[in-house]
Amino acid sequence: MIDRYLLRYFLAVVDQGNFSRAAAQCGVSQPTLSVGIAKLETMLDRPLFQRSNRRVELTAAGARLVAHARRIEGEFAEAERTVRDDPAARLVRLGIVSTMPAHWIERALMAARDTGERLELVEGRMRDLSPKLDRGRIDAILGPLPTGTSGDALFTEGYAMTMAADHPLAARDTVSADEVAAEVMIVRRHCEALTAVSRFFTARGVRPFMAARTTSDERAVGYVRAGLGMTVMPRCFAQPGLAMPALAGFDATRTMGFRTAPGGDGRLAASAAYVRFRDAIAALHGGGALA
Numbered sequence: 001m002i003d004r005y006l007l008r009y010f011l012a013v014v015d016q017g018n019f020s021r022a023a024a025q026c027g028v029s030q031p032t033l034s035v036g037i038a039k040l041e042t043m044l045d046r047p048l049f050q051r052s053n054r055r056v057e058l059t060a061a062g063a064r065l066v067a068h069a070r071r072i073e074g075e076f077a078e079a080e081r082t083v084r085d086d087p088a089a090r091l092v093r094l095g096i097v098s099t100m101p102a103h104w105i106e107r108a109l110m111a112a113r114d115t116g117e118r119l120e121l122v123e124g125r126m127r128d129l130s131p132k133l134d135r136g137r138i139d140a141i142l143g144p145l146p147t148g149t150s151g152d153a154l155f156t157e158g159y160a161m162t163m164a165a166d167h168p169l170a171a172r173d174t175v176s177a178d179e180v181a182a183e184v185m186i187v188r189r190h191c192e193a194l195t196a197v198s199r200f201f202t203a204r205g206v207r208p209f210m211a212a213r214t215t216s217d218e219r220a221v222g223y224v225r226a227g228l229g230m231t232v233m234p235r236c237f238a239q240p241g242l243a244m245p246a247l248a249g250f251d252a253t254r255t256m257g258f259r260t261a262p263g264g265d266g267r268l269a270a271s272a273a274y275v276r277f278r279d280a281i282a283a284l285h286g287g288g289a290l291a
Helices: 004-016 019-026 030-044 060-084 102-111 126-134 194-203 217-225 265-269 272-286
Strands: 049-051 056-058 091-097 118-124 140-144 152-164 185-188 210-214 231-234 253-260
Touching: 004 019, 004 030, 004 060, 004 126, 019 030, 056 060, 060 126, 091 126, 091 272, 102 272, 118 126, 118 272, 126 140, 126 253, 152 217, 152 272, 185 217, 185 231, 210 217, 217 231, 253 272, 265 272
Parallel strands: 091 118, 091 140, 185 210
Antiparallel strands: 049 056, 140 253, 152 231, 152 253
């Protein structure tokens, strides 16, 4: 019989991409995790990873195991939640990607008040939140849904060249890479489209001065509004003090929605706090918050 901790070690390596980060995620030493993976491979009589000095890749056998391991871990987590669940004080744990506007989350939380339930929010990037979802540490993630991934899609939005409302280009509907080539830029380190943005400008010979690099989108908004520089942001960040003309030729989009823990859809559907929170986010988009 395969012990649960071995599957958790396996999924941690899959999600983190190397043994050292996987060990840190699991709270064990790297030798302990390596011994566990070796034990799992012996039990299955198949190598699960191809190891090199620079990266770890799944073998064909490892790739076949991933879906089963996630389903088993999800069922374990759901069983634990079901046993612990107290309808009188239900706890709903939501992962929130850091690239959602703070004022959207504030309004959704206000809508979810007075339900008799408790909400716990866990912030982070998708790559950090996804393992928590798989292990049952959170019930759902509000964030971008990768192509081909199942989930509750709420809206799809594009990106805009975001600048202070008093910038000379602020009245334009569209700006080109050439027109912003000499502008000072702000780097949003957690932007899901950061690689695409970098490639877009590099391909057009644009290598601007970077006035700031930040992991906080609220701080990035403040920098832009104050005139420190401009940046590429999702349209959901539209707000007073900002102008968001389209960037000609940059057509990236993101679909935002909720991913739920395996088997957890029914539990969340019965949660008034979750339903109100989810509906409030959808209404913010539908109500013209992206204009």
